[in-house]
Amino acid sequence: xxxxxxxxxxxxxxxxxxxxxxxxxxxxxxxxxxxxxxxxxxxxxxxxxxxxxxxxxxxxxxxxxxxxxxxxxxxxxxxxxxxxxxxxxxxxxxxxxxxxxxxxxxxxxxxxxxxxxxxxxxxxxxxxxxxxxxxxxxxx
Amino acid sequence: xxxxxxxxxxxxxxxxxxxxxxxxxxxxxxxxxxxxxxxxxxxxxxxxxxxxxxxxxxxxxxxxxxxxxxxxxxxxxxxxxxxxxxxxxxx
Amino acid sequence: xxxxxxxxxxxxxxxxxxxxxxxxxxxxxxxxxxxxxxxxxxxxxxxxxxxxxxxxxxxxxxxxxxxxxxxxxxxxxxxxxxxxxxxxxxxxxxxxxxxxxxxxxxxxxxxxxxxxxxxxxxxxxxxxxxxxxxxxxxxxxxxxxxxxxxxxxxxxxxxxxxxxxxxxxxxxxxxxxxxxxxxxxxxxxxxx
Numbered sequence: 001x002x003x004x005x006x007x008x009x010x011x012x013x014x015x016x017x018x019x020x021x022x023x024x025x026x027x028x029x030x031x032x033x034x035x036x037x038x039x040x041x042x043x044x045x046x047x048x049x050x051x052x053x054x055x056x057x058x059x060x061x062x063x064x065x066x067x068x069x070x071x072x073x074x075x076x077x078x079x080x081x082x083x084x085x086x087x088x089x090x091x092x093x094x095x096x097x098x099x100x101x102x103x104x105x106x107x108x109x110x111x112x113x114x115x116x117x118x119x120x121x122x123x124x125x126x127x128x129x130x131x132x133x134x135x136x137x138x139x140x
Numbered sequence: 141x142x143x144x145x146x147x148x149x150x151x152x153x154x155x156x157x158x159x160x161x162x163x164x165x166x167x168x169x170x171x172x173x174x175x176x177x178x179x180x181x182x183x184x185x186x187x188x189x190x191x192x193x194x195x196x197x198x199x200x201x202x203x204x205x206x207x208x209x210x211x212x213x214x215x216x217x218x219x220x221x222x223x224x225x226x227x228x229x230x231x
Numbered sequence: 232x233x234x235x236x237x238x239x240x241x242x243x244x245x246x247x248x249x250x251x252x253x254x255x256x257x258x259x260x261x262x263x264x265x266x267x268x269x270x271x272x273x274x275x276x277x278x279x280x281x282x283x284x285x286x287x288x289x290x291x292x293x294x295x296x297x298x299x300x301x302x303x304x305x306x307x308x309x310x311x312x313x314x315x316x317x318x319x320x321x322x323x324x325x326x327x328x329x330x331x332x333x334x335x336x337x338x339x340x341x342x343x344x345x346x347x348x349x350x351x352x353x354x355x356x357x358x359x360x361x362x363x364x365x366x367x368x369x370x371x372x373x374x375x376x377x378x379x380x381x382x383x384x385x386x387x388x389x390x391x392x393x394x395x396x397x398x399x400x401x402x403x404x405x406x407x408x409x410x411x412x413x414x415x416x417x418x419x420x421x422x423x
Contacts, residue, residue, distance in 0.1 A: 001143040009147040012192055016154040019188050021319035022181045023161030028326035032173055033360070035165075037376050038322050039177045041357035043184040045315040047210075048308075050191035054203075057195045065260035066200070070207045077214035079354030081180070083361050084221035086374060089173050090333075090362050092224060102384050104335035105363055105372040204261060 004056050011053040018046030032089040040082045047074055148196045155192075159185050176220045183213040246288055251277050289344055291402075299401045306397070307352065314357040321377055330379035333362060336391045338369045339414075340399060340407045346371070348402075349395045359387065 001009070025038020051067045090105070162185065165178035187209045190202045251274065258273030259265045321329060338346060346369050350361040353373065363372040375387040399407045 005144060008195055009144065012147055012151050012195060013154070015188055015191070016151040016158075017319075018315060019158040019181075019185045020154050020161075021315065021322065022184070023158035023165075025318065025322040026165045026178055026181060027161050028322045029329060030327040031331075032171065032177075033374050034329050034331060034376060035174065035177055037357055037360060037374075038318055039181045041311075041355065042315045042318060043181070044355055045311050046184070046188060047191070048311075050188055050195070053195040054191055054200070057198050058200060062263050062265070063200060063203075065256065065265070066203055066263050069257050069260040070203060070210070073207055074210045075355060076351075077210055079351045079361070081214045081217040081221070082354055083350075084218045085173055085177060086360050086362050088221040088224045090374075092173075100331055100333060102332040102334060102378070102381070105333045200263075207261070 004059075008053040008056040011049040011056065015046045015049035015053065018042040018049065022046075033086060036082060036086055036089070040078050044074060044078060047071060144196060148192065151192050152189075155185055155189055172220065172224055176217050180213050180217050183209055183216075243288070246291060247281065249291070250281055250286075250289075254280065290342065291344065293404055294408075295402050296400060299397075303397055303401050307355075310356050318357040318376065325377070329377060332375050332378035332384050332387070334373050334375055334378070334384050334387050334391075336371045336373055336388050338371065338392070338395050339410060340395065340403060341369055342404060342407065345395065345398055345403055345407070348398050349391070352394050352398070353391050359391070 019042075021042045022039050025042075026035050029035045029038055048071055051071055055063060055067050159182060162178045162182045166175050166182070169175055187206050190206055190209075194200060194202055254277035255270055255273045258276065259270055262269055338349060340346065343366070346364070346366070350364065350371055353359045353371075354361050358376040360374045361371055362374050364370075365372070371391070373387065373391060375384070378384050378387055396411055399411050403411070
């Protein structure tokens, strides 16, 4: 095995281990949010290592932008879907207060619900609107 | 078996274990969102398998598929998350 | 009046340029063909796509420090690697006994772009995730893993403000950068 082969072997095994990390996290963590962390994030490093291995084996400059774009797509999409799932999880019954040492958001949500304002967040931006409906429904 | 073939076998074993774990999580749930996350991970494991195949056999046939996979995973989990926040009582 | 109108048009074009450039690069990368003809056709398609599926304009900070951006990319890779292994370790060792926190992190900048970028970067680094955003006060509500004590919560908060500081140095507006420098100078005076 050449040096390049050894490097790509390390990258491939590391990438596979990151998938395993996600699976172990999914099985071991107690609540949705922790599983979320374990599941989506190690894949960023995992895919990076896998693409490094592909690049090392192919050694073509024309391929480099394609690999970079494949990774950048993941960088752009992972946080958004993680935020959407995490937010839906927090707002539905998945909040497990006994697993949180601090919850700065809870008091804010309570105040907003009592005050009768709506936090709207199509895509993460929140704005307080002086409307009458005391709900946390994101779709207004 | 040559060195790279051993690496391929090891990666296959690790990915199979990981896929088994995620499928178990999809099966037991307990909630829809847990299953969505697990399905997302399963998709990422497929992507890892595709990339490994490309590296070991030295082709780039599946690179576009890899990009499409990550976009499909994104659309899927985002759509379900929206759906869940619509009807949160039975999420 | 004419002059300012033209200025506005140029600024609008300049604001659209990064999106167009990104779309052209994606086009070229997917075809694995960066010949001028293919790129020109890609540009045509990106102009068409970005006009038909019009997105709200992004207000850019007006500066980009390339050297800082490279440093940031390397730091980001290191941080993602370390944190991925950390989460793996917690999954194996702590498992069900993990203790998390939701932390309110006030940011310095009022810019939407910087707030989005900070949230994006911290969501990519394992162990932290944006749950909710308050745009009016530019506060991020971050879910952080393994933060059982108030000290660790404070550490998470400082870590995220450090990400924002790095991003301001890469692409923040001049006003944000000046504010950051003043803050750094004040910190040096306080703790000699």
